[in-house]
Amino acid sequence: MVASVLVGMLCAHLLCFAVMFLLISKRLHGQKMGMDLFALGNFLLGSAYVLQLLEGGPAWSAMSVVNHTLTLASPVVYWLGAMRFFGHAVPLLSPLLVFAALYSLAQVLVQWSLGPVARYAMLSGGSALLFFVMALTVIYGARTFAKDLYGEMVFFAALISGLCVLNALKFMKLLDGGLDALQMDRQFQLVFYIYMSFLATVLPPSIVWLVLRRLTDQLRHIAARDPMTQLLNRRGLTEALQLSFNQRRAEHAHLLVVDVDHFKRINDTYGHHAGDTVLCRVAEILQATARRGDLVSRLGGEEFAVICLHTDFPGAMHMAERLRAAIETQTIDIAEGGHPLQCTVTVGVSQGFADAHALEAALQQADAALYRGKAAGRNRVETAGPSMATASYA
Numbered sequence: 414m415v416a417s418v419l420v421g422m423l424c425a426h427l428l429c430f431a432v433m434f435l436l437i438s439k440r441l442h443g444q445k446m447g448m449d450l451f452a453l454g455n456f457l458l459g460s461a462y463v464l465q466l467l468e469g470g471p472a473w474s475a476m477s478v479v480n481h482t483l484t485l486a487s488p489v490v491y492w493l494g495a496m497r498f499f500g501h502a503v504p505l506l507s508p509l510l511v512f513a514a515l516y517s518l519a520q521v522l523v524q525w526s527l528g529p530v531a532r533y534a535m536l537s538g539g540s541a542l543l544f545f546v547m548a549l550t551v552i553y554g555a556r557t558f559a560k561d562l563y564g565e566m567v568f569f570a571a572l573i574s575g576l577c578v579l580n581a582l583k584f585m586k587l588l589d590g591g592l593d594a595l596q597m598d599r600q601f602q603l604v605f606y607i608y609m610s611f612l613a614t615v616l617p618p619s620i621v622w623l624v625l626r627r628l629t630d631q632l633r634h635i636a637a638r639d640p641m642t643q644l645l646n647r648r649g650l651t652e653a654l655q656l657s658f659n660q661r662r663a664e665h666a667h668l669l670v671v672d673v674d675h676f677k678r679i680n681d682t683y684g685h686h687a688g689d690t691v692l693c694r695v696a697e698i699l700q701a702t703a704r705r706g707d708l709v710s711r712l713g714g715e716e717f718a719v720i721c722l723h724t725d726f727p728g729a730m731h732m733a734e735r736l737r738a739a740i741e742t743q744t745i746d747i748a749e750g751g752h753p754l755q756c757t758v759t760v761g762v763s764q765g766f767a768d769a770h771a772l773e774a775a776l777q778q779a780d781a782a783l784y785r786g787k788a789a790g791r792n793r794v795e796t797a798g799p800s801m802a803t804a805s806y807a
Contacts (some may be wrong), residue, residue, distance in 0.1 A: 419606040420462055426613035427459030433617070437624065446624050450494030450505060455617075458487035471592045473529055478520050481536045482513050488543040492550065498623070499558055533595060534587040541580035548573040561630070565623060572612060579605050639711040641689060642696035650710040650718060655769040657708070657722055665765035667729030668772070669719040670779035671699065671736060674757045674791040676715035683754070687747035691756055694745045702739045704732070718776075726765060733760040733794040741792065757792035759783055764797050 434452035438445040461483035464476050471477075489512055496503045516539075524532045548570050555566035586594040586601060596602065637649025645653060654666075673679075673695060680688040692715060699709050699717055708720040719736065721729045737760050744753040761783030763775035778797035786795035 416603055416606055417466065419603070419610055420466055423606065423610045423613055424459050424462045424466070426610065426617075427455045427462070430613070430617040431455035431459060434620075437621070441624075445497070446627060447494035447497035448620075448624060450490050450497060451617075451620055453505075454487045454490035454494060457483045457490060461487065471529060471533060471595050473524060473532075478517055481520055481532070482516050485516055485536060485539050485543070486513055488540065488547060492543075492547055495547075495550070498627075499554065530587055530591050533592065534584055537580045537584040537587060541577050541584060544573050544577035544580060548577060562623065562626070565619070565626075568619070569616075572616065575608060576612070579608060642693055642711050644696050644700065644717070645708060645710040647710065647712055650708055650720070651769065651772060653708050654720060654772060657706075658767070658769050665723075665725065665767050667721045667724060667726065667765055668763040668775040668779045669721065669729065669733050669736065670712070670761045670763075670776070670783050671695075671717040671719065671758050672761075672783055672787070673715040674759055674787075676756075679754070679756065683747055687754075690747050691745055691754075694743065695740055695756070695758070698739050698743060699736060702736050707732075718779075729762055729765075730794065730796070733762050736760060737792070737794055759786040759791045760794045761786060762794060762796045 431452045434448050434455060438448035438452060441448060461480050464480040464483070468474070468476055468480065486509060490505070490509065493503050493505055493508070519535070520532055523535055551566050551570040551573060555563050555570070559566050582601070583594070583605065593599075594601065637645060637652060639646045673691065676688065676691070679691055692711075695717065696709075696711060699719060703709050703719055704721070706722055708718075708722070710718045710720075712718050719732070721732050724732070737758055740756065740758050744755055746753045761779040761781070763778040763782070766772070766775050782795040782797045786793045789795070
């Protein structure tokens with residue numbers, strides 16, 4: 414009786430959360446983050462337990478075959494949903510139908526050749542294997558593509574490992590004691606259903622938490638990025654610089670302000686679409702030429718910034734000249750069939766600073782150097798402060 418109540422509650426949890434996941438996926442336009450597949454996985458598993466209650470015990474029937482297929486298909490769907498959550502475009506319908514057909518056929522063959530115990534053992538063993546693979550995938554994700562969710566991934570791996578262990582124990586009990594091990598009033602079955610009910614209560618809110626965190630991260634990314642070039646904006650630059658100085662031993666950094674020469678002339682001559690193309694191409698060149706770990710930003714209009722971290726003044730000057738030369742030598746296709754154009758930039762270099770709060774002063778220094786470079790003829794690198802050596806390039 415207790416086991417039946419637990420299974421009934423488990424069905425209610427799974428099916429209710431399936432509806433909730435489906436409703437959430439409807440609100441996530443364009444990027445469902447696997448929520449539609451999590452809804453399907455819950456529906457499949459909940460339906461399997463409904464069929465189990467209707468069966469009342471181990472049996473050989475079409476209902477039993479469907480029950481086993483749904484039970485084993487649910488972790489497959491969960492795994493596919495997790496892949497979609499992490500941005501992998503995996504198919505659903507074809508692999509799910511193929512799996513259902515093959516496993517249904519395998520049940521018939523095993524039942525006829527080895528008997529009912531082997532068929533139920535195949536379900537438990539297959540479940541243990543699938544959950545073992547899922548746990549390994551989660552651990553791999555925590556160490557590679559999901560490092561930002563390390564704590565959550567370890568938590569999921571622990572829960573999934575519990576399912577793997579319980580199904581492996583059920584597999585061994587079936588081989589040792591036959592179908593009697595599946596009687597719902599057995600102590601092991603009670604423990605199994607209690608754990609399943611616990612997971613059905615804990616995992617869905619955890620998944621919703623992951624989705625909310627991913628959405629929050631995306632909003633933070635959007636707020637910190639220039640929408641056209643995808644470089645850091647002023648706010649993103651400030652936050653990234655603060656994080657860099659907090660994480661590493663304070664060393665001097667230099668700010669480079671890069672301004673596209675005669676940008677208004679480009680807009681007036683070729684149109685604003687061509688101007689946007691130039692800005693995007695300059696952003697790509699800056700990103701590709703800067704060192705790994707340097708911060709590249711669009712300050713606004715045709716003005717960009719590059720912060721050279723952990724470098725001295727000669728290193729900052731060398732980087733400024735590399736950026737200037739890289740842009741000067743590039744041709745930019747501004748329209749189909751149109752003539753490519755070349756543009757140049759003027760670069761102002763600030764004095765060294767070792768604190769994120771000094772960014773505003775560094776900007777003022779680099780801007781002053783930039784204006785001197787503009788006045789001196791453009792397409793050059795100019796440094797901050799009259800006492801510092803200047804460099805110009807015709």
